[in-house]
Amino acid sequence: MRTEPVEIYDDAPNVAVLRHPGRRFPGSLIQGDSLSILVGEAQWLLKRVSKSKDRALVAAAREHAEKLQERLEHYEKVLAEHNIQLPYVKANDT
Numbered sequence: 147m148r149t150e151p152v153e154i155y156d157d158a159p160n161v162a163v164l165r166h167p168g169r170r171f172p173g174s175l176i177q178g179d180s181l182s183i184l185v186g187e188a189q190w191l192l193k194r195v196s197k198s199k200d201r202a203l204v205a206a207a208r209e210h211a212e213k214l215q216e217r218l219e220h221y222e223k224v225l226a227e228h229n230i231q232l233p234y235v236k237a238n239d240t
Contacts, residue, residue, distance in 0.1 A: 182218060
């Protein structure tokens with residue numbers, strides 16, 4: 147872990163906008179619990195569209211769910227490396 151200043155353009159809860167050093171444009175911070183919810187929603191949608199005959203729709207839904215899942219897994223790995231408890235209960239933890 148390191149501490150570095152970031153430019154905070156807005157720090158409203160759950161919609162913070164900040165710019166990390168070295169980046170040209172600001173980003174939108176997604177809290178871990180909100181990311182977990184987005185992953186669950188994407189997986190729910192994927193299950194439903196998987197029955198569709200629209201292969202492009204199914205592929206897009208799968209890619210969307212996988213991208214979010216990868217971000218969530220990275221988030222969980224980093225928190226584990228720093229002994230930080232997750233702000234949500236993982237589906238397989240219940």
